[in-house]
Amino acid sequence: MSEQQEEDVLSGLVGAAPALSPLETLRHSTAHVMAKAVQKLFPGTKVTIGPSIESGFYYDFDPPRPFTEDDLAKIEAEMKKIVDANEPFVRHELPRSDARAMFEKLGETYKVELIDGFPPDAVVSYYTTGDWFDLCRGPHVKATGEIKAFKLTAVASAYWRGKETNPQLQRIYGTAFSSQADLDKHLARLEEAKRRDHRRIGKDLDLFSIDETIGAGLVLWHPKGGRVRHLIETFWREEHFAHGYELVSSPHIARDELWKTSGHLSFYKENMFSGMDVDGQQYLAKPMNCPFHCTMFKKGLRSYRELPHRWAELGTVYRYERSGVMHGLLRVRGFTQDDAHLFMTREQLPGELERVTNFCLYILKTFGFTDFKLYLATRPKEFVGDPEIWAVAEAALLDVLKKSGLPFEVDPGGGAFYGPKIDLKLKDCLDREWQCSTIQVDFNLPERFDLEYVGQDNKKQRIVMVHRALLGSMERFFAVLTEHYAGAFPVWLAPVQARVISIGDRQAPYVQEVAEILTKKGFRVDTHVGGDKLGAKIRQAQLEKIPFMLVCGDKEVEARAVAARGRDGTQLPAMSIDAFAEHLAKAAAIPRGGVAPA
């Protein structure tokens, strides 16, 4: 939980009842019912806080022993009793000192700690639920009988007040809806999310794997996934050349000298894989590409006439991530960033920021993403660089976002110490946000590497530098892309675009010929001949989410035609091989700047 979120939760404990939506109120009340049930079933359990959240609610407890999954059913049963009893929620108020004494007497040390954080003159409210009560600002439903449909979903742990150094509490997650039908709908959505999970699809479609013998968070791209990645990269490279970039390339390791200069050994060391000794020199795997590009920039005296330089690299980096944080392809230890560094003059900064932002949105739209969250992260308390140029950069970023016409949020003080940035997050199948695109101004590395250019006045000037990634990393982007399309990649990205299928063995030579013709035209085509029934072959291709199935029986051989079926079940009229090739070419066109059809 961020500090801001924590503030929100804690501020909800004192003063007048905040305005919660009916659903939020219902869920918060359900959390109270759960807390009552837990304290009855597990005497000695201390209560803490229990807010409603986006998909339900949770309540954090400090129990004598950790909860297990089996406990959830017992708690649910106890909750049902409380609901059936239709106990009213009643608000009571007390002076702060009386409230403190009351909770202290009960041994509710966490509640006491919360009260201690309230203003001295605060009137503290608590709510009774039958013979049970809880420190709470409310609001609540009138009585427990209003809780019609709820379910406890998970047990986990969480740190008290979100701080790693604090004691760990036991958190129980649940959800509640105003009707059983809504709850069922929600549970069905979760099932659907499981089917879209890129880890599931990656296995089913043989796209990638991660093997513990190789190491956690290190990805194997199988041929099918490798093909999709190649298609993404090819598009990416072409677009970069078309948008004024040059492609560069740098090694995976470098001497500690480089990382001292860049500052990574002082501020990023705990995220770097430990070094290796080579001939008495320490080498470390790169966690970022920027120091290489900076070093490259220093080769030669730069003139304002040659700026800006836009150097892009699909650079593979390695970062040590703590063991519990890896998640499929979304969070890994080795990944390839679609990185670029822009070197420019101060004056060029606003124009370059606008240009790169538009480029970014163009690329994402081409891949079919329109539902993303934009954040502008501004100057933090600790920062390097001239406040004046910070202001220029922030104003430029704000201006770019406004011009885009897209909604965005400002994250005050959320910028890196070295500069402000725009972050763009995409959602996974469970609506969790993952940062993909980022555009970051950097006032630090140009100093550390002493990057300069000769200005019009023949004087050396400090470079302004921008880091940016559009997709973020190939791994994370591929994961989000896979979940976005549930594995049914748009035709331009599909690893196999069409499968040619025979009805019996007789048509095998013709099937082969059709496949060869289409392959020669540059399409990705494979075949399925042999003894299986047609239905089985169709089913197989459907499961593989291949966009087109070309059925060839005796009729098609006779007419030198194909009967094409789309993966959406549509049946195209029988057509010649060339006619289908034309159809496929249209379907496979890259929807540049548009939205790729699913």
Place this chain on the structure above:
RNA sequence: GCUGGCGUAGCUCAACCGGUAGAGCACCUGACUUGUAAUCAGGAGGUCGCGGGUUCGAGUCCCACCGCCAGCUCCA
């Protein structure tokens, strides 16, 4: 890293209180030659995550490690 859960054939899963591993799909072989989401039969396939320990005997119990899942913390 923390808490809880988990790790059995390529995949999905089964094996009561410890008695020495089983199914479906996939794969291979054969038969069938099929018109739009699963043809039939046979076969092969496992040092039960890895290493210790307890026991006459461990997939099952204990310890440590590795990995996975959910959440937290981190990350941006």
